[in-house]
Amino acid sequence: GAGVSQSPSNKVTEKGKDVELRCDPISGHTALYWYRQSLGQGLEFLIYFQGNSAPDKSGLPSDRFSAERTGGSVSTLTIQRTQQEDSAVYLCASSPTGGVGGYTFGSGTRLTVV
């Protein structure tokens, strides 16, 4: 596609439920990143994919968070047993080869845990 597409754009969920966030990167981009921005904070790195493998998942805050990427394209970020502190905007970015200067971000998914 022309840009990075994320869905849903907004998600409200009850505490304790699982959620899945989806990212469609730019076609042909091999690198994919997940970040999140909590209220009043900067962008916090979560995980980086090169192809279907994740050489850096150091930013995942707990084992409730997982992500996968299939076919070198779509990625899903799953949060199990959501907590109120998981409320944030989750941003996905892709780049052609993994170079940080080539990031293109999606518009994000605003997750609210009530």
Place this chain on the structure above:
Amino acid sequence: DQQVKQNSPSLSVQEGRISILNCDYTNSMFDYFLWYKKYPAEGPTFLISISSIKDKNEDGRFTVFLNKSAKHLSLHIVPSQPGDSAVYFCAASGRGGSQGNLIFGKGTKLSVKP
């Protein structure tokens, strides 16, 4: 502990004047720096970058200055325009920009008044 700091949460400037956004970092291993601009409900968009082998990079109205000894960089916008009103994020990488994740500051909200 924040490795990239933007100590001014907001900045207000008159149209036509210069906007100066500041960023400090603590990790001497960072060797590539970027500025992103973010409008509400949109993902961040890349603005300008600089490698640690340079002390200045210019692109139209935007200039980034890097002072390695002070671990400080700044973004100058001249002349400022109302359309520049957005949140500006400073980001850093320790891999020469070749791959991997970025470390972001918390952002500075710039308001350019007509």
